[in-house]
Amino acid sequence: MKLALTQRKPWVTAGYPKWLCFLRMALGVFIAYKGLYYMFNMGQFQTLPYEGMNPMVDIMLFHLVTFIHLVGGIFITLGFRTRVMALAQIPLVLGALVLLNSSSRLIVWDTTTELVVSIVVLVLLFVYLIFGSGDFSMDGMKRKKA
Numbered sequence: 844m845k846l847a848l849t850q851r852k853p854w855v856t857a858g859y860p861k862w863l864c865f866l867r868m869a870l871g872v873f874i875a876y877k878g879l880y881y882m883f884n885m886g887q888f889q890t891l892p893y894e895g896m897n898p899m900v901d902i903m904l905f906h907l908v909t910f911i912h913l914v915g916g917i918f919i920t921l922g923f924r925t926r927v928m929a930l931a932q933i934p935l936v937l938g939a940l941v942l943l944n945s946s947s948r949l950i951v952w953d954t955t956t957e958l959v960v961s962i963v964v965l966v967l968l969f970v971y972l973i974f975g976s977g978d979f980s981m982d983g984m985k986r987k988k989a
Contacts, residue, residue, distance in 0.1 A: 863970075864979040868920050870967050874932060875916025881909045908935055919971070922980020929972040936965045 885905065912935065915928040939961045976982045 859974065859977045861977075861979065863974070864922070864977040866967070867922065867925065867971055867976060867980070870964065870971070871916045871918070871920030873916070873964070874912050874919060878909050878912030878914075878916055881905070881912065908938075911935060919976075922976035922982050925971050925976035925980065925982060929968045932968050933965065933972070936961055936968060940965065 911931055915932050918924055918928040919932075940958070978987075
């Protein structure tokens with residue numbers, strides 16, 4: 844009985860569509876791109892007004908967000924620790940949604956487009972948090988070997 848239970852696939856990975864794996868790869872590339880974009884356009888983000896924030900905290904948060912986007916994007920693209928990386932990305936995207944909707948923010952980008960993109964990315968991150976990375980991933984290869 845115990846052997847039969849360990850050989851069953853979890854319900855979330857049973858029938859995992861292949862197109863969802865390719866969508867995961869595209870999401871990871873996009874998140875890594877945003878990390879690179881933040882890194883090379885740091886001056887643009889230093890002009891954004893954040894009331895009551897210490898400039899040192901602002902710089903530390905900026906570097907942390909950039910690092911998490913870069914590493915998380917690469918890991919999500921490869922399908923390595925996808926759920927953990929999706930969980931790490933969700934607070935950042937929620938923060939982006941709050942900043943895009945704040946009334947005191949300077950308009951640097953087209954806010955409507957960024958809002959829609961942030962919502963789509965947030966929904967996809969929740970999908971991969973629940974369903975994982977699928978078969979075309981490092982996690983999937985590790986599961987097949989075990």
